[in-house]
Amino acid sequence: MEKVIVITGGSRGIGAATALLAASQGYRVCINYRSDDAAAGDVLQQVRALGVQAIAVRADVSREDGVFRLFSQVDAELGRVTALVNNAATNGPRARLDEMSEQRLLGLMTTNVVGPMLCAKHAVGRMSRRHGGQGGVIVNVSSIAARLGSADEYIDYAASKGAIDSFTIGLAKEVAGEGIRVNAVRPGMIFTDFHALCGEPGRVTRKEGAVPMGRGGQPDEIAQAIMWLVSDQASYTTGALLDVGGGL
Numbered sequence: 001m002e003k004v005i006v007i008t009g010g011s012r013g014i015g016a017a018t019a020l021l022a023a024s025q026g027y028r029v030c031i032n033y034r035s036d037d038a039a040a041g042d043v044l045q046q047v048r049a050l051g052v053q054a055i056a057v058r059a060d061v062s063r064e065d066g067v068f069r070l071f072s073q074v075d076a077e078l079g080r081v082t083a084l085v086n087n088a089a090t091n092g093p094r095a096r097l098d099e100m101s102e103q104r105l106l107g108l109m110t111t112n113v114v115g116p117m118l119c120a121k122h123a124v125g126r127m128s129r130r131h132g133g134q135g136g137v138i139v140n141v142s143s144i145a146a147r148l149g150s151a152d153e154y155i156d157y158a159a160s161k162g163a164i165d166s167f168t169i170g171l172a173k174e175v176a177g178e179g180i181r182v183n184a185v186r187p188g189m190i191f192t193d194f195h196a197l198c199g200e201p202g203r204v205t206r207k208e209g210a211v212p213m214g215r216g217g218q219p220d221e222i223a224q225a226i227m228w229l230v231s232d233q234a235s236y237t238t239g240a241l242l243d244v245g246g247g248l
């Protein structure tokens with residue numbers, strides 16, 4: 001059976017590093033992204049240069065019509081999905097709860113919580129032995145923020161990742177008997193453009209002194225953990241929340 005991996009938010013940062021690592025391991029790769037065609041095209045070219053089949057699909061995974069189109073295109077062009085990495089997420093400008101609008105809260109929860117649940121729903125429909133599938137693996141990208149709470153910065157984001165942790169634990173139990181493993185990786189502070197969303201592109205450099213290992217992490221250090229959980233080496237691991245944060 002061909003190995004087919006769908007990586008949401010695969011055009012930049014941790015998702016792009018995961019796409020490249022998966023390609024180097026022989027996976028057919030679907031790079032999903034929301035709007036940055038140039039970044040997706042660049043990663044697609046690098047992935048294809050590693051000799052695997054790959055596609056880039058522009059789709060907002062916080063909407064089910066986008067998720068439906070994403071998986072339909074994967075079916076048609078790469079084959080049935082065997083691994084899903086729920087990596088796409090967003091954040092808002094640094095703020096206290098009493099400064100957060102309803103629109104911000106709804107938008108963030110839709111992208112960070114509903115989106116991964118919708119993607120998992122459509123992946124399970126294809127992977128589950130209950131639905132005639134041959135099993136598979138789901139890795140949710142959470143955050144150490146789920147444990148720390150991110151007071152005075154973005155507790156909405158931290159809470160969305162707390163929801164991802166609960167979702168990981170519950171779904172893992174729900175589909176464990178159907179050939180699907182579900183785990184989460186919880187990155188600490190990683191050098192990507194994500195921090196610009198909070199209005200502080202240099203956040204990791206400013207705060208890395210607080211990391212017990214004394215430095216921020218690189219996207220590939222998260223990709224390695226994700227792909228270990230995807231691999232058969234993790235064949236007895238499900239419902240796990242793997243912290244990769246330099247000791248945070």
Ligand code: NAP
Pocket residue numbers: 008009010011012013014015032033034035036037039059060061062086087088089090111115141142143144186187188189190191192193194195
């Ligand atoms: P990033 O560099 O900002 O990349 C985000 C990716 O997600 C981009 O490819 C973006 O596509 C895509 N995306 C965003 N919203 C989307 C949507 N609705 N539909 C489809 N794609 C969407 O982020 P990152 O730092 O690599 O973060 C990846 C994951 O790690 C996230 O879940 C984040 O919460 C988590 N994380 C990051 C850190 C960190 O320090 N960086 C720490 C802990 C956890 P476009 O560019 O086209 O919009």
